[in-house]
Amino acid sequence: MIDLLAQADTAVDGLKAVGAGLGYGLAAIGPGVGIGLVVGNAITAMARQPESAGMVRTTMFLGIAFTEALALIGFVVFILLNFA
Amino acid sequence: MQGDQVNQLLAAGDGGSSGGLHFPPIESLLEWPGFLFEGNTFLELNKVGVIYLFAMVAPLVIFTLAIRKSALVPRGVQTVAESSVGFVRENVVMQTMGPDGMKFMPFLLSLFFFIFFANITEVIPFIQFPANSRMAAPAFLAILVWVVFNAVGIKSQGFFSYFKNTVIPPGVPGALLPLVAVIEFVSTFLVRPFSLAVRLFANMLAGHLLLVTFAVLCENLWAKNILVSIIWAPFVVLIGLTGFEILVAFLQAFIFTILTAVYIGGALHPEH
Numbered sequence: 001m002i003d004l005l006a007q008a009d010t011a012v013d014g015l016k017a018v019g020a021g022l023g024y025g026l027a028a029i030g031p032g033v034g035i036g037l038v039v040g041n042a043i044t045a046m047a048r049q050p051e052s053a054g055m056v057r058t059t060m061f062l063g064i065a066f067t068e069a070l071a072l073i074g075f076v077v078f079i080l081l082n083f084a
Numbered sequence: 085m086q087g088d089q090v091n092q093l094l095a096a097g098d099g100g101s102s103g104g105l106h107f108p109p110i111e112s113l114l115e116w117p118g119f120l121f122e123g124n125t126f127l128e129l130n131k132v133g134v135i136y137l138f139a140m141v142a143p144l145v146i147f148t149l150a151i152r153k154s155a156l157v158p159r160g161v162q163t164v165a166e167s168s169v170g171f172v173r174e175n176v177v178m179q180t181m182g183p184d185g186m187k188f189m190p191f192l193l194s195l196f197f198f199i200f201f202a203n204i205t206e207v208i209p210f211i212q213f214p215a216n217s218r219m220a221a222p223a224f225l226a227i228l229v230w231v232v233f234n235a236v237g238i239k240s241q242g243f244f245s246y247f248k249n250t251v252i253p254p255g256v257p258g259a260l261l262p263l264v265a266v267i268e269f270v271s272t273f274l275v276r277p278f279s280l281a282v283r284l285f286a287n288m289l290a291g292h293l294l295l296v297t298f299a300v301l302c303e304n305l306w307a308k309n310i311l312v313s314i315i316w317a318p319f320v321v322l323i324g325l326t327g328f329e330i331l332v333a334f335l336q337a338f339i340f341t342i343l344t345a346v347y348i349g350g351a352l353h354p355e356h
Binding site: 054055058061062064065066068069072073075076079083 | 110174175179180279282283285286287289290335338339342343346
């Protein structure tokens with residue numbers, strides 16, 4: 001009985017690790033695509049109108065910050081599942 | 085020669101505890117023992133606390149020195165102070181709030197310098213710890229920003245109209261209004277401070293762990309004295325990442341400041 005419980009405990013730990021890895025990987029897909037879109041379009045805008053580059057850059061950083069938050073929450077979940 | 089070394093490495097990997105790579109437990113990377121006023125919960129000082137004190141004193145010293153010997157043509161430390169003030173004014177305040185946001189300039193500049201100096205210790209030799217990779221200070225700064233932008237909104241628009249303008253965006257069809265109101269409420273009052281804190285904290289923690297990973301890799305390869313031909317690989321990555329982390333330290337301070345400015349600007353002028 002105790003043996004079984006110990007085994008179940010290890011299994012839970014293993015599942016946690018698998019879940020953490022998968023979770024972070026999945027959380028990184030969307031923001032990866034998103035940041036690519038944000039920066040790509042910002043570069044297009046800067047190339048078309050170099051005089052508005054300053055404004056576009058500021059807005060680009062804002063867009064990156066909002067998009068990146070999702071990936072970072074995934075990273076925090078990874079840390080919490082693995083180490084907390 | 086090369087094949088022998090590969091075999092040695094493989095044997096060491098199979099041999100269990102004697103070989104292989106040992107990554108230090110995460111507690112030893114993030115938790116520092118106190119060395120002053122030990123046992124006193126409020127006064128106990130450890131490395132993180134010292135870094136925060138440094139981040140508080142360094143801008144004070146820079147600006148005091150800059151003011152004491154101010155000249156028409158700036159030299160030395162005065163150049164640093166003036167160009168950073170100009171940077172925050174042009175790129176943060178003017179872009180998001182316009183001229184009437186200038187009264188928040190001291191607050192934003194203090195935020196920027198505090199976060200930047202607490203981040204940049206990540207790459208300073210022998211310190212090498214970003215103080216913002218502990219959650220306490222980012223969380224406190226986010227709560228501070230939350231209080232400030234709500235106070236500004238209430239002061240400039242009045243309590244009920246500020247709440248109404250924030251929760252009900254203009255031009256929403258009536259049927260969608262309950263849904264949009266709930267989403268806006270959650271995103272403005274709950275998600276904003278949370279994401280502000282987590283963004284700074286997680287970026288610095290991720291950077292610290294990256295640097296530690298490659299430093300551990302370098303040290304292990306060096307100590308085992310095997311595969312000398314590939315030892316430069318993690319070292320080059322480590323150098324490159326150090327440069328990248330300088331950029332991240334600056335960028336996170338900038339993003340925190342500019343998001344604060346955007347939130348304050350949104351509370352200052354309601355959308356029409």
